Amino acid sequence: MAIGGNLGGGSSPSRELAYNMKLIGSHELDGNGNVGEGISIQKTRDGRRILWVAHESAPTNFTGIDVTDPRSPRVVVQTALPHSKVRSNSLDVVGDVMAVAYQTKDFGGKPAGFELFDVSVPEKPKSISFFDCSGPHSRGVHMVWFVDGETVHISSGAPDFEPNDPRDDQFYRIIDVRNPSKPEEVGRWWAPGTRKGDAETWRTDPGGKEIGRVGMRTHNTCVWPQRPDRAYLGYIDYGAVVLDISDRARPKMISRWSHKPAFHHSYMPLFSRDLYVMSDESTVDAAKDWPMLVYMMDATDEKNPVSISTFPMPPVESFSQRGGRFGAHNLHDNVPVETSACSEELIYCAMFNGGVRVYDTRNPYQPQEVAYYVPAAPRLSPAGAAQMNDVWVDERGLVYTVDRLAGGIYILETTI
Secondary structure, eight states: OOOOOOOOOOOOSSEEEESSEEEEEEEOOOOOOEEEEEEEEOOOSOOOEEEEEEEESSEEEEEEEEOOTTOOOOEEEOOOOOOOTOOOEEOOOOOOTTEEEEEESTOOOOOOOOEEHHHHTTTOEEEEEEOOOOOTOOOBEEEOEEEEOSSSEEEOOOTTOOOOSGOOOOOOEEEEEESTSSSSEEEOOTTTTSBBTSOOOOOOOOTTBBBBBBOOOOOOEEEETTTTTEEEEEEEEEEEEEEEETTTTTTEEEEEEOSSOOOOOEEEGGGGEEEEEEEEEEOOOOOOOOOOOOOEEEETTSOEEEEEEEEOOOOOOHHTTSSSBEEEEEEEEOOOSSSSSSOOOOOEOOOOOOOOOEESSSSSSSSSEEEEOOOOTTTTTTTSSOOEEEEEEEEEEEEEEEEEESSEEEEEEEEE
């Protein structure tokens, strides 16, 4: 094990790297260790703790893992997708209800939407309802945000939405699930110019050069109880967006911040400090889309957020050669449920082959890395290195992180 501060030098991906973090449990999920961006912990009525994870790709839909003893996790249920051209990728759990996203590989495919499950008996999930988002120009739902038991905020296509560019197929939709057997859309918003028929256009700059490379579509679509009248969107090529959703039927944009090159993925407010944290996502192996970073934003004026710093990163010269992707990705989003830690000073980030990393942001102008954990390359990983895809921190301070391709779950203690 290598111990030290911000890693320098070229380390082999077969070596575990750690600083102020210690592995206490792991599980390869019975050969289905390709975990997506959905992690949530449920407290069951019989006193157990179930870690739910969605999967990056078929054949597995979602897995439930008993982590009551974090040193000895065990799979209690694992479900299959209906075919190979659909993925779940994202889920959230509130109480005994779980929302699971379904995104198809092709436009017009099915199932494309999200499903609600009763997981009061984790070993026997029961479908409550399915919200259909399929259509000729839709791949369904990429991400769900379900934290209040009443509303699912989704990044999704729709049967009545035709994008100007097929890369712009997913936008923000607000779904009322207070009657979980009959979800109902109550609002939507898309970047002006992305829908066919819009007057605006964002695909070229005044000189005719194409803007963006991935898509002007939503990724994270998050709403916190501290500001239920605000939605915070990572809108990939379009930017990081704050919406006024006080009238959910008519969301209005308050601000948009963007940088280039970019993949605006996560946008998390630190409410007590008038700050935002904005994370990119690296999507190309060997850091060929570098730099994909985490930004600290001054949000004193929410109409005009200002970038004030970036989080320090491990040396790209080393990690670009380590295998797979390297760069920013998911944050622990201070999910407002009882099994989640919510810190406005410590920020936890999953960074593909850079592992999971922890930052002290008490000085927002100079964030400091205070811990990291990079697993050794999982067996049979096609990347030849760990690919940490998401991170969850529970109310006791334990850290759960997942591998995108093969490694399954890792449970960590910190000493910070």
